[in-house]
Amino acid sequence: MTQFLTQKRLKKTALKILKFLLMVAITFLGLLLITFLIGRVVPIDPVLAVVGDKASHEVYERARIAMGLNLPLWQQFLIYLSSVLRGDFGTSVLTAKPVFEDILRVFPATMELAFLATLFGIFVGIPLGVISAVKRGGFLDHVSRVVGLLGYSLPIFWLALLALMIFYAKLDLLPGPGRVDVFYDGIVTPVTGFMLIDSILAGEWEIFWNALYHLIMPATLLGYFSMAYISRMTRSFMIEQLRQEYILTARVKGVAEWKVIWGHAFGNCAIPLITVVALSFGALLEGSVLTETIFAWPGLGLYLTNSLLNADMNAVLGSTIVVGSIFLGINIFSDILYKVFDPRAR
């Protein structure tokens, strides 16, 4: 009997996982279809980009056939699909290197920034949100409201320029653009691509501190926006939980107030907050285009901007696919965490 039951449960779980995987696959296919269609729709002739506008008609035709552009659209899509799945996004016109290689090179810079920014968002945003909810209408609640409002209304490039002007140009407290000072550039060979990790691996502590120093301004700035979002969501989740009946139960039992807040109420907010943090992290990965441009940060955002400005379609589409896949991955990850931590979703 029990064996039968566990078998049934196993079957159910397997079915659930299968359904989940199917959904992921369909979403991914949709992403590829859209990027493929965009590539065909934009008024940039990929053949011309290769042969140049002085080529004869014959040369042009031959190149067109060689690139498979004479085939029916669905065949072209299948070819595109198989090459993307092999990690072949074509060659960048700008760097003359495979797009995939380019992305692998620039992506860690973006990750490093987004990661630190999200840490800032979590460690400042969550306590701020919880305290604002507990002491509603109190001083910190007003502070966090203003902070949040500014976070929503100020354009990031403006804040970034302002910060550079004050802390770099005027006060000279923090370094200017770039990941490290110019004379440190290129000393450590990239292993992981994360400057902080690579410098430690190379034993170059001076470079480590310099890189950290360079990270402060852009990470705080991006973190500010993530903090504004996280604290606002934390506050509203907490207010919702604090008025639940089980909070009264905990108080009736004589549980200390900090345990009621951080143990009982926050324990129930932590689950939806996983999604909030994941989404804000994802938004930083794709949304730091402006920040990277202003801080000359050699990440995915800067790469994408340069490719766009130069009509480098392979690079643009490749980056789009990578960003889209990461977003998908983050969503899957937070879904799984949700299922692990919420007893009602198991």
Add this chain to the structure above:
Amino acid sequence: MIQQDQLLQVTNLNIIFPSPKGDVHAVKDISFSLGKEKIGLVGESGSGKSVTGRAILRLLPPYAKVSAEEISFKGQDLLSFSEKELRCIRGKEISMVMQDPKYSLNPVRTVGQQISEAYIVHSKVSKSVAREQTLKMLTAVRIRNPEQVYKLYPHEVSGGMGQRIMIAMMLIPEPSLLIADEPTSALDVTVQLQVLAILDDLVTQRGMGLIFISHDLELVASFCDRVIIMYGGRIMEVINAADLHNSTHPYTRGLLNCLPRIEGRNERLSTLVRDDAWLDADFWHSNDSDGIII
């Protein structure tokens, strides 16, 4: 009628909720005392029963204005207690079972964790001791497979089971007074009686005081020693349960007449008569002031 083993004395309790549309005077000048007995608190919706219970535990929201000449428990003045001192009273001395176990249990913690917590808060013991105690308590509320129930989450238990878990949780520190705020009104009729029987047994066995809040006059009359009838934030009458059917108070009579009776099947049920004059304190003092406040 001051009893030897008096637990609770409430004198002239007032509860006001300020609101932009004018203050809501939820409880007006109520007084009662309680020994190791079962006392029923009956009244229509909004008559102030729940807020009275919460005021005793000092657990009303901070914006509520609570004032009283006296709220004393075992001779200690609860009104003068600090938040920290109150925490030693809550759970340990006075506890409360709420209406709906679906909402009053923390959804992301197991039943066992939540009951153990109630025990650990007041007696600094190890987790395994608390676990033993919890299993014993689950057995006491007639749960047959305590080991399994210990590991369940609130959404995995039925309403009746949930309310037994609540009772176990609230009785595990062995309080001397339990406030039960409509503990069975969210349950199926069939399990209502089971849960009540468990509550009754445990309260009697342990010699505790009980304030049983309910809409159900008949139930309260059969279950409690005395009954407090509330209306519009005031106490209309305090009466021995045995004498309830002989009450001469017009509001109590009205409540009794509204109950369907088997022998009078063909009569129309009378609607409840309310007289605003009852809400006027002087009205009662000029009539029979001894009969009301005990």
